[in-house]
Amino acid sequence: MRIATIQALDQADPLSAKREAFVLPEGLVYLDGNSLGMLPRIVQSRVEQVVKQQWGHDLIRSWNLHGWVDLPVKVGAKIARLIGAEPDEVVAADSTSVNLFKVLLAALRLRPERRVIVSDVDNFPTDLYIAQGVSALLGGYELRLVKKDEIEEALDHQTAVLMLTEVDYRTGYRYDMGRLTRMAHERGALALWDLAHSAGAFPVYLNQHGVDFAVGCGYKYLNGGPGAPAFLFVARRHQEAAFPFLSGWMGHKAPFAFIPEYVAAEGIRRLTVGTPSVLSMSALDAALEVFVDVDLEALREKSLRLTDLFIELMEPLAARYGFELVTPREHAQRGSQVAYRHQEGYAVMQALISQGVIGDFRAPDIVRFGFTPLYLRFMDVWEAVQRLEHVMRQDLWKDPRFQQRAKVT
């Protein structure tokens, strides 16, 4: 494809102005929004204001004065639009892992006569670890882990919960949420989705698909910052019966009544536990402002065009240097990332990062590139492929310093 054609794509991009909403390090092509989104400018000023004015000056009064106490539900309501939920069905809190623990326990309690949790053996490990912990806690549960094409078969009348991540963190494969949720329901099971690689990357339609529970991350495509609070969704029809096993005071009906008995709050708030992390929550709240006027269908359209372009430009390199595409070419089956298998994936990614293109590596052999439609240009995609070509042609990845594995890969 000619450069002029790619430049024309940028000129016609309805989301191009959004790029200015982010802090953009000079010369960097950032293809890692699926691990940590870039810093929105508005977050800088908001965090400064929260630290200086709210914490520094207004101190304890800020819980009421600046609405700190309501941040989890306020932020949850903002996320709701992005995932096809009602504002009172989502709350921001804790980490994705902790939220999964909470909603998985709540879901299992709604199907007490059933003893099977079905999931994908390639699901993100924390999801599987949490399910193992929950099973050990309750005793007598089977965690049935199968390959993607065996899910349908694995669902039966013993299944309590189907627990899946919509977009596979390694391959970028996107499940058909509507079909699988329907299938789970047909067998009397509940559907619980992890939206870590979905929320903020493309529109999700939880209620349209009748999803029961969901969780997701704040630090990836939502750009909430390192360690940002995560979120959870409970469909309104389940909220009254969703038992909050992590029954902390913030989920109490009257936290400041200080009574000894736990009485769950009405609605989604019951799934909050302790004091919210106000600084991180404020950063996420500000980051979500960037999405307010974003047309989510346009976001999806651009995401597909970016990933299509990358796959196309990578074709000659893939053939020449042994990159095996593991992301589906079919749009309906693709999230907002593209991944390749490569024998020397770790070293190749480190060498590429040294050339100013940040993607990431997932063991055992996946190089992964996340495409955030809010701040990426089509020319960035072209630039990334040029630099990767340079890394391969010059054998830069063979440098021993690129072989050494850091603690975080």
Ligand SMILES: Cc1ncc(COP(=O)(O)O)c(C=O)c1O
């Ligand atoms: C699918 C998925 N779920 C959960 C997590 C981690 O969640 P947390 O660290 O917020 O508990 C990740 C992190 O990358 C993920 O990809």
